[in-house]
């Protein structure tokens with residue numbers, strides 16, 4: 278199955294110049310969605326992680342079934358102001374907006390090996406931000422995994438310190 282068939286590009290969304298990768302047809306196909314989850318699990322199998330950190334909001338869609346299948350904890354990395362307890366925060370400039378993300382301060386600690394999961398790696402700034410949060414709390418980033426990677430935005434060069442797993446590259 279070619280997952281690319283389920284990810285159309287929408288020109289100039291949400292701002293002019295951005296080619297937006299639309300995951301909703303993939304989500305609408307139970308077979309394609311299952312395939313994408315299974316392939317992320319297979320692709321990350323050798324990374325040795327014991328927690329999965331998931332990016333608000335689309336990252337949750339893949340992190341949750343991965344964590345369910347692997348029986349691992351999920352750590353939400355949320356947009357600012359959504360977490361109820363003490364949190365660490367980080368800011369980055371993405372492809373079309375400025376983002377502040379937060380993680381609960383007790384979500385990660387020394388000795389934890391964390392896999393970061395998202396739907397799309399575009400500029401790679403959200404993954405880098407997630408790595409900073411994990412490392413600030415003393416954890417180790419076991420890898421970065423996403424369904425889609427936009428190779429033309431150069432994320433791979435920013436994430437050379439970490440294993441990166443992606444299923445569909447544009």
Ligand SMILES: O=P(O)(O)OC[C@H]1O[C@H](OP(=O)(O)OP(=O)(O)O)[C@H](O)[C@@H]1O
Pocket residue numbers: 332333334335336371372376395396397398399400401402403404432
């Ligand atoms: O590699 P980057 O340039 O950081 O871009 C990728 C991020 O951008 C999108 O999230 P967005 O902030 O649009 O939020 P959403 O999941 O709530 O739609 C996407 O789901 C990734 O999290």
Ligand SMILES: Nc1ncnc2[nH]cnc12
Pocket residue numbers: 295296297298299371372373397399400427
């Ligand atoms: N081009 C893009 N398509 C879908 N999600 C994105 N997040 C950041 N850039 C994106």
